[in-house]
Amino acid sequence: MKKIVLIFIMLFVCVKVNALEVNISKSNNNSLKITWKDDGSSKYKVLKSTKKNGKYKQVINTDKNSYIDYGLTYGKTYYYKVIGKKTSKIVYKKVVPNKVNNLKIVSYGANNIKISYDKVNVTGYQIYRSTNKKKWTLIKTTSINSYNNTKLKNNKTYYYKVRAYKKVNKKKIYGSFSNIVSVKTNKKGELISKINNFRINYSKKELIKILNVSENIIDALNINFNEYAYNNLIVYMNLYSFSEDELIKQLNLYDKFENSEIEYALNKYNGEYGNNIASEEYKHRKDLYILGYSHEEIDFIINNFNFDEINKYLNIKKYNNLIGFKNSKYFNIENIERYQNYYNKNKYSEDESVLYVEIGLDNEFYTNMKKANVDDGKLILVNKYYYVDKDYYANTETLGSGYGSGSLNKEAAKYFREMVKEAKKDGIKLYSVSAYRSYSTQKNLYNRYVRKDGKKKADTYSARPGHSEHNLGLAVDINCASSSRHFENTKEYKWLKDNSYKYGFIERYPKGKEFITGYKYEPWHFRYLGSEVATEVYNLNVTYEEYVIIKKSLWKLFN
Numbered sequence: 001m002k003k004i005v006l007i008f009i010m011l012f013v014c015v016k017v018n019a020l021e022v023n024i025s026k027s028n029n030n031s032l033k034i035t036w037k038d039d040g041s042s043k044y045k046v047l048k049s050t051k052k053n054g055k056y057k058q059v060i061n062t063d064k065n066s067y068i069d070y071g072l073t074y075g076k077t078y079y080y081k082v083i084g085k086k087t088s089k090i091v092y093k094k095v096v097p098n099k100v101n102n103l104k105i106v107s108y109g110a111n112n113i114k115i116s117y118d119k120v121n122v123t124g125y126q127i128y129r130s131t132n133k134k135k136w137t138l139i140k141t142t143s144i145n146s147y148n149n150t151k152l153k154n155n156k157t158y159y160y161k162v163r164a165y166k167k168v169n170k171k172k173i174y175g176s177f178s179n180i181v182s183v184k185t186n187k188k189g190e191l192i193s194k195i196n197n198f199r200i201n202y203s204k205k206e207l208i209k210i211l212n213v214s215e216n217i218i219d220a221l222n223i224n225f226n227e228y229a230y231n232n233l234i235v236y237m238n239l240y241s242f243s244e245d246e247l248i249k250q251l252n253l254y255d256k257f258e259n260s261e262i263e264y265a266l267n268k269y270n271g272e273y274g275n276n277i278a279s280e281e282y283k284h285r286k287d288l289y290i291l292g293y294s295h296e297e298i299d300f301i302i303n304n305f306n307f308d309e310i311n312k313y314l315n316i317k318k319y320n321n322l323i324g325f326k327n328s329k330y331f332n333i334e335n336i337e338r339y340q341n342y343y344n345k346n347k348y349s350e351d352e353s354v355l356y357v358e359i360g361l362d363n364e365f366y367t368n369m370k371k372a373n374v375d376d377g378k379l380i381l382v383n384k385y386y387y388v389d390k391d392y393y394a395n396t397e398t399l400g401s402g403y404g405s406g407s408l409n410k411e412a413a414k415y416f417r418e419m420v421k422e423a424k425k426d427g428i429k430l431y432s433v434s435a436y437r438s439y440s441t442q443k444n445l446y447n448r449y450v451r452k453d454g455k456k457k458a459d460t461y462s463a464r465p466g467h468s469e470h471n472l473g474l475a476v477d478i479n480c481a482s483s484s485r486h487f488e489n490t491k492e493y494k495w496l497k498d499n500s501y502k503y504g505f506i507e508r509y510p511k512g513k514e515f516i517t518g519y520k521y522e523p524w525h526f527r528y529l530g531s532e533v534a535t536e537v538y539n540l541n542v543t544y545e546e547y548v549i550i551k552k553s554l555w556k557l558f559n
């Protein structure tokens with residue numbers, strides 16, 4: 001009996017050890033990262049399904065130990081397993097917006113508070129309030145990451161929590177609730193109710209008389225309770241926490257200073273009463289206010305940028321679409337001016353404007369050119385902004401008979417042949433009509449087109465030398481290379497469209513994306529990237545230019 005139990009335990013342990021260890025290590029809104037332990041395999045297959053016991057489809061065959069999946073549908077649950085030498089258990093995740101983090105009270109006024117929280121970059125937020133932490137009421141649905149809750153009652157404690165939501169069709173998909181914050185308005189002697197008394201019980205004139213201060217200060221005080229104004233921010237920040245005597249002292253103090261001297265007053269004030277607000281933050285708030293930013297925008301800037309960034313980029317001029325740009329995944333502060341200029345000149349959304357500027361589209365084609373990153377290997381990007389030198393080494397081999405003319409990079413050639421063979425099984429005949437071209441061949445070709453059609457027209461269909469993917473040995477024109485023959489209407493094209501990514505090839509100059517690629521529709525031109533990246537480009541349905549930026553932002557997110 002003992003022996004049998006032992007065998008069972010051993011069997012159980014064996015089975016357990018035999019599974020490939022895999023987990024969903026990170027997730028961010030509708031993207032997630034799966035990682036797994038090395039089991040000695042050279043390649044791992046990742047399979048995915050939307051039903052636990054449904055059909056699993058291979059999404060990648062990779063030599064890495066992680067896979068980032070993105071563009072997932074909110075509300076759906078995705079199941080994954082990984083197969084190396086061992087097979088993993090199934091891991092899964094329901095796609096919901098991120099949890100709202102860092103809910104905090106950013107300011108108090110008379111019977112009002114302002115809360116803010118980190119952005120989630122989905123449709124919006126729901127703010128819930130409670131007086132007992134048991135029964136919660138939805139008090140606000142908003143698209144921005146702060147909220148001003150006014151008309152709080154005296155003698156009460158309020159609790160707040162927030163969750164993000166994403167609207168899919170007409171349904172809302174919710175993320176987890178944030179931390180809870182609370183505020184009290186009830187205790188006797190607390191100045192928050194005293195402020196209330198000031199507001200309720202005294203007229204402006206009476207208040208001036210009582211406090212022996214100027215009309216300006218009272219105006220400031222009144223504005224204060226409702227919104228930020230830079231010359232009374234300090235008063236705003238501190239009123240609630242001091243006695244009436246001290247308040248009067250403060251108001252007298254501020255009466256002596258002009259706006260330009262407020263900083264001095266602030267420093268003095270901080271020295272006397274502690275750091276209720278950093279003077280640097282105050283300075284930024286003041287500068288931003290002068291530039292014309294609203295208090296809502298100023299809060300956003302203070303919450304989302306560090307002081308160096310504000311100094312270098314934001315205290316210079318007002319960017320009307322700053323919040324929209326910053327909400328884009330592709331945002332880089334150093335390009336803020338370019339985003340705004342591009343947005344003003346074009347019809348694209350804020351998010352698109354950021355993406356397109358990151359691609360470089362705010363510059364004319366063949367301006368602001370940079371050397372392509374040769375270290376990217378088969379993923380090298382060349383286009384009208386990136387080029388390779390005359391002496392770029394493509395390491396090609398001839399495709400061979402039965403595959404059409406020309407040569408390709410060795411790896412690309414191997415997979416091109418494989419693709420041609422597989423297509424043949426489906427009754428599809430594919431062959432190369434043009435593959436690798438040397439720098440000088442491309443130069444002659446381009447010059448010939450320029451002589452024929454002029455530079456402007458030639459640029460829409462022929463690359464300048466060094467800017468061509470044919471220079472890399474990573475592009476192949478399949479079956480034809482002429483618009484008039486309408487390759488897009490053939491069954492060969494359809495097959496390529498549905499299958500080429502599996503062999504590492506993507507359609508490089510698609511219809512409707514001419515303004516990004518700089519080339520007119522070329523249904524025959526396919527670019528080799530390797531199946532891993534080609535699959536991602538295919539799934540995202542984007543150009544390679546867009547993919548490079550999207551991928552960069554994802555790496556920032558997950559690493």
Ligand SMILES: [Zn+2]
Pocket residue numbers: 470475476477524525526
């Ligand atoms: Zn081509």
